[in-house]
Amino acid sequence: MDRLTIPLPNLTAPEVASPFPDCAVAPLPEIVDAEAVQFETQDGPDTVGLLPAMAQAMEKFRKLVMSAGGSFDLKSAYRPLAYQEHLQQVWFKWMRELRFNHQPGCQVLRAQVNEEFNRHKLMPTQMPVTDSDHTRGMAFDAAVLLPRMVRTTKKKRRVVISLDRLALQAGLRRPDIRHDPVHFKLMLSNPVRMQTSE
Numbered sequence: 001m002d003r004l005t006i007p008l009p010n011l012t013a014p015e016v017a018s019p020f021p022d023c024a025v026a027p028l029p030e031i032v033d034a035e036a037v038q039f040e041t042q043d044g045p046d047t048v049g050l051l052p053a054m055a056q057a058m059e060k061f062r063k064l065v066m067s068a069g070g071s072f073d074l075k076s077a078y079r080p081l082a083y084q085e086h087l088q089q090v091w092f093k094w095m096r097e098l099r100f101n102h103q104p105g106c107q108v109l110r111a112q113v114n115e116e117f118n119r120h121k122l123m124p125t126q127m128p129v130t131d132s133d134h135t136r137g138m139a140f141d142a143a144v145l146l147p148r149m150v151r152t153t154k155k156k157r158r159v160v161i162s163l164d165r166l167a168l169q170a171g172l173r174r175p176d177i178r179h180d181p182v183h184f185k186l187m188l189s190n191p192v193r194m195q196t197s198e
Contacts, residue, residue: 022105025097028089028113033082040083049078051137053171054186058140061170061184068161070146075121075182077140084135087128090116095124126180133185141182 019027031037039046047055062072079087094117098110122128133139146163167173172184 020105020109023103023109025093025101025106025109027109028093028116031082031086033080035080036082036086039080040086045074045077045140046079047074047077047140049080049137050140051186054138054140057171057186058184061167061172064166064170065144065146065163068146068166070144073143075141075143076134078137079132079134081130081135084128084132085130087120087122088130090120091122091127094122095127133183139183139185142184143182 031040047058050058058074058077062074065072090113094113098106098113101110134141144163146161146166148160164174164177167184168187171187173187174181174183175185176183
């Protein structure tokens with residue numbers, strides 16, 4: 001019986017010439033995940049991917065802020081893991097390889113990555129993490145402003161209302177106010193308790 005030989009496919013990707021041959025820094029990896037590509041091109045944050053409890057808490061918080069005379073500007077909500085990884089790649093490429101790179105051959109790439117860094121509103125002091133509450137649909141980022149004093153309807157007097165008190169009323173908290181003041185996370189109402197063996 002004759003054996004049928006099937007040619008194996010070439011598993012190595014063909015070498016592609018770098019678009020920046022005079023720069024030792026590799027360009028940003030291309031986004032190949034379909035959901036991440038969609039996120040890269042869409043306008044505005046995605047709230048559809050939030051957990052239902054998170055979406056409800058965010059809307060309650062927004063209403064509390066607005067009723068106190070404040071403003072609520074949603075910057076980011078759900079992000080898929082592949083898109084979160086892209087943000088991390090942009091941060092590393094800019095902060096570690098190109099920010100202070102003044103080699104003439106790298107200036108076009110440097111400008112492209114800088115534009116990407118700014119478009120995503122990344123901060124030099126805050127590296128995007130791979131494991132994020134955003135990828136779980138449990139967090140959002142919002143610029144929230146409150147007036148210094150708010151007039152209450154019950155006693156017609158002016159009182160100070162804390163942003164974090166309003167967040168707690170909505171079932172949210174800011175885990176790292178000092179380093180990430182725009183990040184709001186869903187508080188789990190039924191935390192898992194560790195059982196001890198006797």
